[in-house]
Amino acid sequence: MTDLRTDFLGVTSPNPFWLASAPPTDRKVNVERAFRAGWGGVVWKTLGEAGPPIVNVSGARYGAIHGPDRRLIAMNNIELITDRDLEINLQEIKEVKRAWADRTLIVSLMVPCDEKSWEDILARVEETECDGVELNFGCPHGMSERGMGSAVGQVPEYVEMVARWCKAHTRMPVIVKLTPNITDIRHPARAAKKGGADAVSLINTVNSIMAIDLDHMTPDVVIDGKGTHGGMCGPAVKPIALSMVSEIARDSDCAGLPISAIGGITTWRDAAEFIALGSGTVQVCTAAMTYGFKVVQEMITGLSDYMDEKGYATIEDFRGAAIPSIVDWQYLNLNYVAKAEIDQKLCIQCGRCHIVCEDTSHQAIFARVNGKRQFVVNEAECVGCNLCALVCPVEDCITLVHKVVGVDPRTGLDYARPFADWTTHPNNPAVHAKAAE
Amino acid sequence: MTIAANPPGASDIRQGRLDEATLKHNFADLHPLLTFHEAKVEAERCYFCFDAPCQHACPTAIDIPLFIRQIAAGNRTGAAMTILDSNIMGGMCARVCPTETLCEEACVREAAEGKPVAIGQLQRYATEPTIGKGKSPYQRGKPTGKRVAIVGAGPAGLACAHELSLAGVDSTIFEPREKAGGLNEYGIAAYKTVDDFAAREVDFILSIGGVEIRRGQALGVNVKLEGLRRDYDAVFIGMGLGGANKLGLPRETELENVIDAVDYIATLRQAKDLSALPVGRRVVVIGGGMTAIDIAVQSKKLGAETVTMVYRRGPEQMKASAYERELAQTSGVVILYWTRPVALEGRGDALSGVVFETGDGAEGASAAPGSVFRLDADMLFLAIGQRGTPQALDGAGIELRDGRIVVDSERRTSIERVWAGGDCVYGGQDLTVSAVEDGKQAARSIAAALGAVRA
Numbered sequence: 028m029t030d031l032r033t034d035f036l037g038v039t040s041p042n043p044f045w046l047a048s049a050p051p052t053d054r055k056v057n058v059e060r061a062f063r064a065g066w067g068g069v070v071w072k073t074l075g076e077a078g079p080p081i082v083n084v085s086g087a088r089y090g091a092i093h094g095p096d097r098r099l100i101a102m103n104n105i106e107l108i109t110d111r112d113l114e115i116n117l118q119e120i121k122e123v124k125r126a127w128a129d130r131t132l133i134v135s136l137m138v139p140c141d142e143k144s145w146e147d148i149l150a151r152v153e154e155t156e157c158d159g160v161e162l163n164f165g166c167p168h169g170m171s172e173r174g175m176g177s178a179v180g181q182v183p184e185y186v187e188m189v190a191r192w193c194k195a196h197t198r199m200p201v202i203v204k205l206t207p208n209i210t211d212i213r214h215p216a217r218a219a220k221k222g223g224a225d226a227v228s229l230i231n232t233v234n235s236i237m238a239i240d241l242d243h244m245t246p247d248v249v250i251d252g253k254g255t256h257g258g259m260c261g262p263a264v265k266p267i268a269l270s271m272v273s274e275i276a277r278d279s280d281c282a283g284l285p286i287s288a289i290g291g292i293t294t295w296r297d298a299a300e301f302i303a304l305g306s307g308t309v310q311v312c313t314a315a316m317t318y319g320f321k322v323v324q325e326m327i328t329g330l331s332d333y334m335d336e337k338g339y340a341t342i343e344d345f346r347g348a349a350i351p352s353i354v355d356w357q358y359l360n361l362n363y364v365a366k367a368e369i370d371q372k373l374c375i376q377c378g379r380c381h382i383v384c385e386d387t388s389h390q391a392i393f394a395r396v397n398g399k400r401q402f403v404v405n406e407a408e409c410v411g412c413n414l415c416a417l418v419c420p421v422e423d424c425i426t427l428v429h430k431v432v433g434v435d436p437r438t439g440l441d442y443a444r445p446f447a448d449w450t451t452h453p454n455n456p457a458v459h460a461k462a463a464e
Numbered sequence: 465m466t467i468a469a470n471p472p473g474a475s476d477i478r479q480g481r482l483d484e485a486t487l488k489h490n491f492a493d494l495h496p497l498l499t500f501h502e503a504k505v506e507a508e509r510c511y512f513c514f515d516a517p518c519q520h521a522c523p524t525a526i527d528i529p530l531f532i533r534q535i536a537a538g539n540r541t542g543a544a545m546t547i548l549d550s551n552i553m554g555g556m557c558a559r560v561c562p563t564e565t566l567c568e569e570a571c572v573r574e575a576a577e578g579k580p581v582a583i584g585q586l587q588r589y590a591t592e593p594t595i596g597k598g599k600s601p602y603q604r605g606k607p608t609g610k611r612v613a614i615v616g617a618g619p620a621g622l623a624c625a626h627e628l629s630l631a632g633v634d635s636t637i638f639e640p641r642e643k644a645g646g647l648n649e650y651g652i653a654a655y656k657t658v659d660d661f662a663a664r665e666v667d668f669i670l671s672i673g674g675v676e677i678r679r680g681q682a683l684g685v686n687v688k689l690e691g692l693r694r695d696y697d698a699v700f701i702g703m704g705l706g707g708a709n710k711l712g713l714p715r716e717t718e719l720e721n722v723i724d725a726v727d728y729i730a731t732l733r734q735a736k737d738l739s740a741l742p743v744g745r746r747v748v749v750i751g752g753g754m755t756a757i758d759i760a761v762q763s764k765k766l767g768a769e770t771v772t773m774v775y776r777r778g779p780e781q782m783k784a785s786a787y788e789r790e791l792a793q794t795s796g797v798v799i800l801y802w803t804r805p806v807a808l809e810g811r812g813d814a815l816s817g818v819v820f821e822t823g824d825g826a827e828g829a830s831a832a833p834g835s836v837f838r839l840d841a842d843m844l845f846l847a848i849g850q851r852g853t854p855q856a857l858d859g860a861g862i863e864l865r866d867g868r869i870v871v872d873s874e875r876r877t878s879i880e881r882v883w884a885g886g887d888c889v890y891g892g893q894d895l896t897v898s899a900v901e902d903g904k905q906a907a908r909s910i911a912a913a914l915g916a917v918r919a
Contacts, residue, residue: 096509294537318512325533328542336541373501421501 068131190222232258295329481767618646623903744843
């Protein structure tokens, strides 16, 4: 087996799989269950300041959308921070860290937006000897209306300010958790770095309403007839998270800022994808809440077997390997041509590729060949958009093939042309403007 | 073209009833390996149950939800390891296990839609490449210098040897037959284990090292239990069932073409050329278990014109599952229930027919209980159960019951330093998978007793 140990901010975990701060990590009982199942670390559910406990609704807090066979595609929640007494939490954190010294235990925090509140809570948390803190600037509901959570995360200046306070008042590593409910994730990430944060974790949940109940004319999930927006998570948000992680990973201002990635991680492959974009650890929540803590066993064996197969001895051997290939659109090679190809041996003749291309794309797939039902790409029209490959129900039946020899029947141009992107294209007005200068 | 009609009662036994192409088709893989797409679709049907019923139903307690999830996540190797960690014979078990009465019967999707996850086929899909590589992925434990004698190179003995090797304990397997594998090699229906899989799996398992096989060594004949006890640190007996039950009818042992099904199946399994096997035109099989089904179906696949399987009780009492009965029926085998043979007819020295009597309990049967009828028969196969051969133990004083060895939960027999497992043991399920579990548990018990601990 390969070595899955990670060193994140000077803290080691036996593997990069952490549980994100949420109900799965709110008490000693479940955190210890998680560690027994093999999780490398947890982020304890967000603690608030001392005082009267948080109160939440006593009804549905989660909604979801499902795919075929009731597979959970995404979930949303109106959970709040911990509703347990601060003292009990701190005591349990201390006990768990003592009992599980080799696992990472980070504590998530959310207190009012003033320096004293942060100074006080940090002092208390330091006493637990946990491995670090995660600043929750992402909660999109419930807390944001009180000036906390995403009310901070959406304002880069506040992110920088609070990060700076925290770094001034603790020796522990400080991770800033970012909300995706923002226009450009680089701004709060840069702000966190400027404030001295040791790392960022992202994404928190995406603002959402899962569905509308058309019989009762309410959101799908209601408390006494009324519903509210919640934070969405699960497989459907992974692409949002991948993009945001990539934005931070390739931003020169954020260069080298460690990332703990969160967002729909369900199998080893999802985790590996975030690692390939530069993440040092990953945090999981929805998958555990859908299947139980045992999912980590598939993740551990899967990542390890993948690394064996590729010859990666440690995570560092491939961390960030995909970053260089992510560029802005204007740098894509406009002279590269690919066209779809349908493997007739695998094709089950459902015709979906044809109709979506016909109705909504480039009308580039024949439905009949010599009078018989058969689906074949028409290269004279195909632009290689990939839609057919994506809607086809059979894996690898339709592939995009890079064309290198011959002439493109669609454009009349040779396939083998040198690299050229939009930045030098004659149709690009910016090119002419530059030339005119 | 004239067809010579057989006079009634004449014995019609012929080779090559079917041409080569048809034989090849008939004996092709009953359940071909799943394709990538099929495996993906099927794996994603698994709900990843808590404390999974399927895992509880598996005699070797394979972590089924985990291995299926690993397949779905694209980690076929990981899935294979999950399986082999619990059951080193996961390849053969995937092919022969009566999943319809074990894991797939327990599957929650059987309860939900009457369509369980195809666990057996997924298990084969997962293990195929790993076993195909030929080399065991397991490491032999640091040699402890301890040595165990294993009687029988069947599933129980092989599983025992593997598990012992993990703990650094060497073993010598004493096997009477030419090839290792036991019933995997000599008994399982040919269309369930094509491409010489049984032998390839044996090589795969033994490539861990630390195991020697001595062929042509039968217990009680070439090697004695007392000698093994003396020369080795422990003994594991996995000798299976050496005797076949008889009907006890007059002329049973003297008439030609009255055959123990297990003997014919063993010959079939080793036949390089199926068309060289003699097959009766009208075949009768007595019995209601897996062996009866196997010989009935394979007779049909070899070209017998009529195959009638006769069982003394009803479908619910049959040891063969509904799935196996259906396989027989769709292969063209006629099954008669609540019927038993009462006499054998011969023409000269050869069998020509069998006389039957119907018994009580035949609800809806066309013949009233007690009615007697006869069938023409060129070949009669006896598949009425196998018996232990405790005489091979040379009266060592091992506690027996019904001719089989009594063991405790650790598979210890009543005499010191002797363990046992597989079909030769009393009270087991007589399945490949339960034999594997016996071998595995016995090995762990032996290793602990010898002070060897798996690293």
